[in-house]
Amino acid sequence: MADKVSVDEVAEAMYKQVASAQGVKKLKPGDLNKMMAEIYGDRVDRDTCKLAIRKLIESSRCVYTYFGGSYIELPHRESAEN
């Protein structure tokens, strides 16, 4: 069986997905998990995805947002604050 992919690599791949979707589509953590499964197949599991999301949030590269549901986005100034 192929080696498991690292948390850092998954975090980077998730970041790219979030960055490319910014302003176009809001992604939920579940969406990112499914994207990672498509990219890495059985080399990635849900726990790795959870740790990768945690890494992105705790490093402030991404933030949680709430618009009816919870999403992961790049930090930005929200329009409601203006």
Add this chain to the structure above:
Amino acid sequence: MAELPKTPLLDELEKGPWPSFVTEIKEAAKHKASSRDLLGLLERSYRERLGHWKHGGIVGVLGYGGGVIGRYTDLPQDFPAISHFHTMRINQPPGWFYTSKALRQICDIWEEHGSGLTNMHGSTGDIILLGTTTPELEPTFQALCAVGFDLGGSGSDMRTPSSCVGPARCEWACYDTLGLAHDLTITFQDELHRPMFPYKFKFKCSGCPNDCVAAVARADMSIIGTWRDDIKVDHAKVKEYADKGLDIERTVIRNCPGKCMEWDGATLAIDNSACRKCMHCINVMPKALRPGDDRGATILIGSKAPIVEGALLSSVLIPFWKPEPPYEDLKDLVRTIWDLWAEEGKNRERVGEFIQRVGLGNFLSAIGLDPEAEMVAHPRENPYIFYAVGDKE
């Protein structure tokens, strides 16, 4: 001190003998500009019949995706002190037991960092701290952590588990609701603080079928105490109730949903096999009747208030479960359900709605549970469950 705004419409809500939130906001407005602006904004909303709040957004504390609900007014030029007025949800202790010292600490922190206004408690059970600004969120969080409190849930995460007072103060408690709620809170910290589901997921733990936390109507997973042996009867006490004028036939026997009781004027007879565990008879004659000794809980799934779709009540998932720490059997079941729902659930679809969409039979099959008779109220009521001919004993 600045003058309070004129609020003729809100003043109507101070009339009558009951407590008024308007009175409390006015009291806070004597020393908080945010409360003065809040009065002004609320009066304007009542006058215009229009809400002036925007909710949601980015705000939170570092690392957490829940616990803070961003709120902004769309009239910041008129009410600058509440241009940000975020809500913080704080994880309540199980059963809502506090020391007065702890309550003072929370209030002192909130006076310093926020509006000073609280809602004890929100519908999920959390302590609700109403109104602060974005820069004050992190200092408030740090101050609360220093005295032993943490944020609760919000957004698409596991919401703060809540429980009734349970065995701490109630003789009907069939299991340790406080212990289970605390254990679930600690075990699922990640799910509580980091939204990862299609939508919210609530646990509520009630110690008996009286269901004081309304788990059956409001929790995605309701854990409600019950028993499976016979109701304990003190016949002398039953007679005492009758001698003191209680009409047992009218108030107890005729109200029994299982029609499992008979009263001949001297003896109460119970067909325990037909008992629905509704607690009615026990509530009417608490000195004479008690739940049995073989106590545990029924696990139900799927209730919710109307948000995206209509209201749902819970359905039985596990008819009888013995809650014993560390509750690994329950946690394994929960993780299995979460995995399925996270994989297959639609955005903003509660687990009850998910079950309705895929069908209870398919749901049970996917989580590895067999259908049981307790899951349906009447034969063929639930068209999603099919029994093969060979299944019947």
